[in-house]
Amino acid sequence: xxxxxxxxxxxxxxxxxxxxxxxxxxxxxxxxxxxxxxxxxxxxxxxxxxxxxxxxxxxxxxxxxxxxxxxxxxxxxxxxxxxxxxxxxxxxxxxxxxxxxxxxxxxxxxxxxx
Ligand code: HEC
Numbered sequence: 642x643x644x645x646x647x648x649x650x651x652x653x654x655x656x657x658x659x660x661x662x663x664x665x666x667x668x669x670x671x672x673x674x675x676x677x678x679x680x681x682x683x684x685x686x687x688x689x690x691x692x693x694x695x696x697x698x699x700x701x702x703x704x705x706x707x708x709x710x711x712x713x714x715x716x717x718x719x720x721x722x723x724x725x726x727x728x729x730x731x732x733x734x735x736x737x738x739x740x741x742x743x744x745x746x747x748x749x750x751x752x753x754x755x
Pocket of ligand 1: 675676679680681682683684685692693694699713716717722723724725726727728729730731736748749752
């Protein structure tokens with residue numbers, strides 16, 4: 642009897658572990674320093690549209706669109722016309738400082754994983 646209970650407990654513990662490792666795989670870790678430095682969360686949230694589309698909405702819109710990540714990285718660094726409304730995103734200089742291509746890549750990979 643005790644044995645049976647123990648194995649049920651073990652199975653539960655394992656599935657919890659499995660579930661957490663799967664979410665970790667699906668969603669990239671937030672590049673917190675970059676996100677803070679560029680104030681991304683000043684206008685965006687992960688899942689609720691606020692001053693700007695949420696990162697979930699953005700990821701949904703561009704998932705499966707060819708070259709979307711290259712376009713978004715370029716836009717994040719150089720700006721471009723608005724795709725969601727009238728308000729375009731401010732340039733890096735206005736957000737907190739210059740943004741390298743590598744950093745833009747890291748940020749867009751993270752946004753697209755949400
Ligand atoms: C001052 C507010 C503000 C800040 C700060 C900001 N954004 Fe935005 N962002 C916007 C707005 C507004 C839009 C919608 C622009 C549009 O219609 O294309 C947007 C759109 C986007 C898009 C989609 C662009 C497109 O063409 O569809 C991405 C990706 C994005 N933001 C990522 C980021 C990241 C990453 C950061 C931090 C580096 C950031 N944003 C910081 C306001 C902001």
